[in-house]
Amino acid sequence: MPLYEQTLTHCLRVLGENHPDTLASRNNLAAAYQAAGAPGQAIPLYEQTLTDCLRVLGQDHPTTLTSRNNLASAYQAAGDLNRAIPLYEQTLTDRTRVLGQDHPTTLASRNNLAYAYRAAGDLNRAIPLYEQTLTDCLRVLGEDHPTTRTVSANLSHVKSTSA
Template sequence: MSVANLARTHGNQGRWKDAEELGVQVMETRKRVLGEEHPDTLNGMARLAFVYRNQGRLKEAEELGVQIMETRKRVSGEEHPDTLNSMTSLALTYGNQGRWKEVEELFVQVMETRKRMLGEEHPDTLMSVANLAWTHGNQGRWKDAEELGVQVMETRKRVLGEEHPETLNSMAHLAWMYSNQGR
């Protein structure tokens, strides 16, 4: 566990090469000791995919992301929080590749599942809605993006309060949308 923590620390410091070297070591050890489908192995793989994404190695991040998502679906089920998180991570990789249709498909699936499982006002659901709003913005679909962004902001204001960091993030996201529209 300490090697995994050190790899995470390197990543937090932007020391991506060091994070990668330790991440590969953690992933390979966990595969050998715990097996390829163990949650800790999959977590190590997810961390390594994150490192690859931050290094701009998007093909490698995508390959790991698809493997993680498919394994989690098979082992834990399509509605498990870890599966939904792996879908979100893969969507972010697709976003870095400019593959907005695939991003949207994954984010819609995650959002709908979280709404059904957690309710419309749960923080994870709201993050999923915010992710979809971000996607629409990147697609140039400003009206759709704004509608979702306002919905997230208003719900967070009501549920979390006006000064909560997530509420403020929602406001900043709306400002980004308005700025990109010249408003």
């Protein structure tokens, strides 16, 4: 963690708070906190990063879309699905509009949203979304792609636990 903190400090000092590398550095530090099981430290950094990305890069920039997805993931990891799901939904809508329905990142967003629906116990939305995402992943990415395998495993798991 100290290296991520040091890198962010240097980016802020040398590049300023609005530089894309500073935004990426803050995101990386938040991810490190999340991976270390410290959502209380990760979430404020993700929130600040998203706010800054929206202001500096705009709503449609790929970094902004990733930042929103990361914040949703942190909320979900902290058990706050009421905040995570709308962010996942917005990210999916924006990625579909900006990148297209078949872009690998859009497909990953659909998987993330289905996973959040499943975590919320909303299988009526999770299962069809997983099924459509798997169909599209197979068509676009092929059966051996990591995203295809993840979606397939998630669908199998949700179907086996709901039966």
